[in-house]
Amino acid sequence: MNKPCLLPDVDWTPLVQRLRAAGCVHLVTHRMPDSDGIGSQIALFHALGSMGLNVQMYNADPVPRICRYLDGAELIAHGDTPPVADVVIALDAGSAARLSFSFPDDCCLVNIDHHASNNGYGHINMVDARYPATGAMVYDLLLALKTPWSPAIAQAIYAAILTDTNAFRSETVTADLHRLVAALIDAGAQPALAAQHAYASHRPTRFVLLREALDTLKLYDGGRSAWMYLTQSMLLQSHCRLEDSEGFIEYARSIDGVNVSVLLCQTGADEWKVTFRGRGACNVGDLASRLGGGGHRHAAGCTLYGSRGEVTQHLRQNVEALLGTCGE
Numbered sequence: 001m002n003k004p005c006l007l008p009d010v011d012w013t014p015l016v017q018r019l020r021a022a023g024c025v026h027l028v029t030h031r032m033p034d035s036d037g038i039g040s041q042i043a044l045f046h047a048l049g050s051m052g053l054n055v056q057m058y059n060a061d062p063v064p065r066i067c068r069y070l071d072g073a074e075l076i077a078h079g080d081t082p083p084v085a086d087v088v089i090a091l092d093a094g095s096a097a098r099l100s101f102s103f104p105d106d107c108c109l110v111n112i113d114h115h116a117s118n119n120g121y122g123h124i125n126m127v128d129a130r131y132p133a134t135g136a137m138v139y140d141l142l143l144a145l146k147t148p149w150s151p152a153i154a155q156a157i158y159a160a161i162l163t164d165t166n167a168f169r170s171e172t173v174t175a176d177l178h179r180l181v182a183a184l185i186d187a188g189a190q191p192a193l194a195a196q197h198a199y200a201s202h203r204p205t206r207f208v209l210l211r212e213a214l215d216t217l218k219l220y221d222g223g224r225s226a227w228m229y230l231t232q233s234m235l236l237q238s239h240c241r242l243e244d245s246e247g248f249i250e251y252a253r254s255i256d257g258v259n260v261s262v263l264l265c266q267t268g269a270d271e272w273k274v275t276f277r278g279r280g281a282c283n284v285g286d287l288a289s290r291l292g293g294g295g296h297r298h299a300a301g302c303t304l305y306g307s308r309g310e311v312t313q314h315l316r317q318n319v320e321a322l323l324g325t326c327g328e
């Protein structure tokens with residue numbers, strides 16, 4: 001059966017032509033990579049390799065635990081010195097700052113991303129917020145490249161889509177997306193394996209941290225906003241890293257009547273990584289952009305500086321204003 005393209009009106013031709021003329025390609029995703037970034041990277045790595053290109057995967061940060069089972073994850077290097085390449089493809093990175101590298105002027109920077117807040121920092125920009133995941137963009141790109149499919153490629157793209165749709169629970173899930181996913185399963189993707197690694201492979205210490213985080217859960221704005229925080233001492237005491245808190249915000253988000261949820265994670269003495277989730281008309285992507293970050297309509301984030309009290313107060317005002325504009 002032919003694989004269905006997800007968004008047939010997207011023109012991949014300029015990128016396909018550039019890749020056919022490429023020699024060395026460097027694939028990179030954002031800092032603190034997630035399954036969408038890593039899955040996209042691995043799928044494209046296998047596909048471009050089958051075209052005979054010299055492909056390398058290199059990120060600022062290591063591969064998170066939940067992605068290490070993917071075939072090819074062991075080939076992803078990390079550090080501060082990216083490889084030299086004539087084409088650099090940034091995947092799932094909403095801004096150049098999220099990559100943490102600067103690239104030589106003579107390389108062609110390709111920006112493949114589905115964040116609405118993406119500012120088009122590449123020489124070739126394939127940015128489309130209609131896609132549920134960057135992995136789904138790579139799927140359409142591979143159809144345009146006409147490269148052969150393998151179970152490793154299908155699994156990597158499946159993993160990307162699974163987590164970016166919050167396990168097929170987001171508003172971005174459509175019948176066309178399910179047809180795409182069916183094609184991935186036909187090509188060898190294993191949904192149960194992906195779910196096992198994404199949602200049932202936590203370290204026990206995560207639950208020590210979760211208990212701490214849930215202790216901080218508070219509702220404000222008449223029950224329409226839910227707030228949680230994590231400090232560095234909580235991480236230290238529970239022997240956890242920031243990646244162990246992946247998914248904590250879903251507890252705040254899952255409360256009936258909550259339209260905006262906020263998780264503050266302390267990443268430095270006066271530095272806070274803020275994660276937002278929105279519901280209905282509450283566009284937290286716009287809010288995060290105004291605060292110097294970015295993301296999607298219902299999932300976004302930013303970094304703020306100050307004491308927890310200062311940052312919380314600033315956020316409370318902004319969230320209250322947002323709730324005021326998006327009705328019940």
Ligand SMILES: [Mn+2]
Pocket residue numbers: 036037092114133134164
């Ligand atoms: Mn993504």
